Amino acid sequence: MVAETLDELNLRERTCGIAPVGCSVLAYNYFNCDFLEAPHGRAPALATGFKRVRPDMIVFTYQGDGDLASIGMAEIVHSANRGEKFTTIFVNNAIYGMTGGQMAPTTLEGQITTTSPIGRNVQQTGQPVRVAELLSTLNTPAYIERVAVHTPQNIIGAKRAIRKAFAYQAAGTCFSLIEVLSTCPTNWGLTPDEATAWLQEKMTPYFPLGCFKSPESDEDSDGPV
Amino acid sequence: MARILMKGNEAIAEAAIRAGATNYFCYPITPQSEVAEYLVKRMPEVGGVFLQAESEIAVANMILGASCTGKRVFTSSSSPGISLMQEGLSYMAGSQLPCVVLNIVRGGPGLGGILPAQSDYFQAVKGGGHGDYRLLVLAPSTIQEAVDLTMLAFHLADKYRNPVMILGDGMIGQMMEPVEFPDSYSEPELPPKDWAATGASDRDPLIIRSLFLDPTTLEENSIILHKKYEQAKKEEIRFENYKVKPSNKVLIVSYGTMARICQTVIDDLEPEGYSVGLFRPISLFPYPEVALRKEATRKNIESVLVVEMSMGQMVEDVEKAVAGARPVNFFGRTGGIVPTPEEVKDQIKKLIKKKSRRGRPAKKRK
Structure with a gap:
């Protein structure tokens, strides 16, 4: 959907993507645009450096929940707060996938992972982090929406949000982050169908879908525009 | 140009601009914060980028990203901050990206003190970050030499596509001395930066990375780096x-x-x-x-x-x-x-x- 959007908006030839560490570390093999590979969690810092020097280019990061919400929390919060004009695609599947299914900051209460084998104990590890909500508290204008990709209807919605994010960037409007709820049947230990149902039943109540912040709604805010 | 009296940190900052490094990312730390305080005023005059980041970890990764554009990038810090930058420096060396890092060394280990020291020699010269890589390291002993070496550092960074460190101590940063900047800056010709990510409009997409999961490819990359360091041993000895x-x-x-x-x-x-x-x-x-x-x-x-x-x-x-x-x-x-x-x-x-x-x-x- 990201690649499709870049072509639809005719941005591909001036786009630079930034791959994270995690399941999408090899993202650059599936895109037809320039790509950088970042240290774990630091994609927003690379994006900041790149975009500041080349504001005429389109820059996006593609990050998972371990990368963005754990080791890279500082980088994403400050990039959003500075209003860096790049786009982040944040894939939240509530688990570390590439390292083999460990607990992530977004792992749900009671969810079994290899490092929470009897289920996440929120007394000891805290509540799952809601990234879209957290970043929406910042005063700086941004476009932040949470979408999901477990049904055709949701995929259509996700595509619409991604397109909107890149359109905002192309217009130089604001920072944009699309949180994409996604399944990980392998590490969840479920079949694809079961995983789809689990996302709907377990994830969407805690991670509600919708637009949390848009530059239009920020027009009356105190933040710099 | 006439000789002017300048503080080391400010003279180095000016030298960076004269060498065409108009992209600077930083995080405050004593005893080198004057570099940032000088450049925040100077960068707008030359249409450059000045950004104070949230941490030195972010700084190193911002210069990593900025360097991928092919433009000259610069940062400065002091010992504890330089430790936090080692991740980015290792990635930049592995990805063959140029940058110049100024370390105005203060006493360590740990938070140490804020007074001049030379106790970061091992970190600067022997590695610092993980993996088979080196930094090119230049150590000035006067403010004028700091200016000259800073300008040279940007050339070497581009020539070798590798991070270069200016290793000064707190005195180099804080001392004032007369310095002279060349009227015009020139340097030997460098190869075109065809490795830079400028958008895949008239060529195939390119990837800038230090990740090589195939051990043969990773070894090949390390051999490329090693050859560059061997070349530097022949061409860049200074004393x-x-x-x-x-x-x-x-x-x-x-x-x-x-x-x-x-x-x-x-x-x-x-x-x-x-x-x-x-x-x-x-x-x-x-x-x-x-x-x-x-x-x-x-x-x-x-x-x-x-x-x-x-x-x-x-x-x-x-x-x-x-x-x-x-x-x-x-x-x-x-x-x-x-x-x-x-x-x-x-x-x-x-x-x-x-x-x-x-x-x-x-x-x-x-």
């Missing part, structure tokens, strides 16, 4: 001799600010009849090993004295270069304490007295 002559009984080896203090020592001892020379490495990597061995093994040299503002780090490279041909002695103060000329003189007098008391020349070489 300076001070009063090095056949009559020298002791050869001091010292770099940066400490070397200037040693020059005073040599001047002061001369009328007293002590013949001492100074070998001052300017490039710390590549290290001027061959030249040092030549000077250290001159006929009359009885011993070598390494003087550092540390507990003894460069001394290991001196020992390697001299390879047992002469005794290598060490004197250092650390934690922000700078050895005084008197302290160094005492060391030299002890060395020379020791030799004469024993009533025999330096150990015979086979």
Whole structure:
């Protein structure tokens, strides 16, 4: 959907993507645009450096929940707060996938992972982090929406949000982050169908879908525009 | 251009701009914050980028990203901050990206102190981050030299597509001296930056990375880096001799600010009849090993004295270069304490007295 959007908006030839560490570390093999590979969690810092020097280019990061919400929390919060004009695609599947299914900051209460084998104990590890909500508290204008990709209807919605994010960037409007709820049947230990149902039943109540912040709604805010 | 009086940190900042490095990312830390305070005013004048990041970790990754554009990028920090940048430096070396990093060294380890030290030599010269890579490291001993080496550093960074570090100590950053900037900046021609991510409009997409999951490819990348470092060992050796002559009984080896203090020592001892020379490495990597061995093994040299503002780090490279041909002695103060000329003189007098008391020349070489 990201690649499709870049072509639809005719941005591909001036786009630079930034791959994270995690399941999408090899993202650059599936895109037809320039790509950088970042240290774990630091994609927003690379994006900041790149975009500041080349504001005429389109820059996006593609990050998972371990990368963005754990080791890279500082980088994403400050990039959003500075209003860096790049786009982040944040894939939240509530688990570390590439390292083999460990607990992530977004792992749900009671969810079994290899490092929470009897289920996440929120007394000891805290509540799952809601990234879209957290970043929406910042005063700086941004476009932040949470979408999901477990049904055709949701995929259509996700595509619409991604397109909107890149359109905002192309217009130089604001920072944009699309949180994409996604399944990980392998590490969840479920079949694809079961995983789809689990996302709907377990994830969407805690991670509600919708637009949390848009530059239009920020027009009356105190933040710099 | 006329000579102007400038603080080291500000002169280095200006030198970076003169070398075309108009993209600067930083995080405040004593004793080098004047670099940022100077550049925040100067960058808008040249249409450059100034950004204060949330941490040195972010800084190193911002210069990583910025360097991918092919433009010259610069950052500055001091010891604890440089430790946080090691991740980014390792990635930049692995991805073959140029940048210049200024380390105005303060005493360590840990939070240490804020006074001048040379205790980051190992970190700068031997690696610092993970993996098979080196930084090119240049150590100025005057503000003018800091200016000249900073400008050179950007050229070397591009030539070798590798991070280059200016290793100064707190005194280089804080001291004021007259400096002169060249009227116009020129440098030898560099190859086109066809590796830069500029958008895949008239070419295939490119990927800038240090990830090579196939061990053969990773080894190939490490061999490419190694070859560059071998080339630097041939082409980028820099050092300076001070009063090095056949009559020298002791050869001091010292770099940066400490070397200037040693020059005073040599001047002061001369009328007293002590013949001492100074070998001052300017490039710390590549290290001027061959030249040092030549000077250290001159006929009359009885011993070598390494003087550092540390507990003894460069001394290991001196020992390697001299390879047992002469005794290598060490004197250092650390934690922000700078050895005084008197302290160094005492060391030299002890060395020379020791030799004469024993009533025999330096150990015979086979």
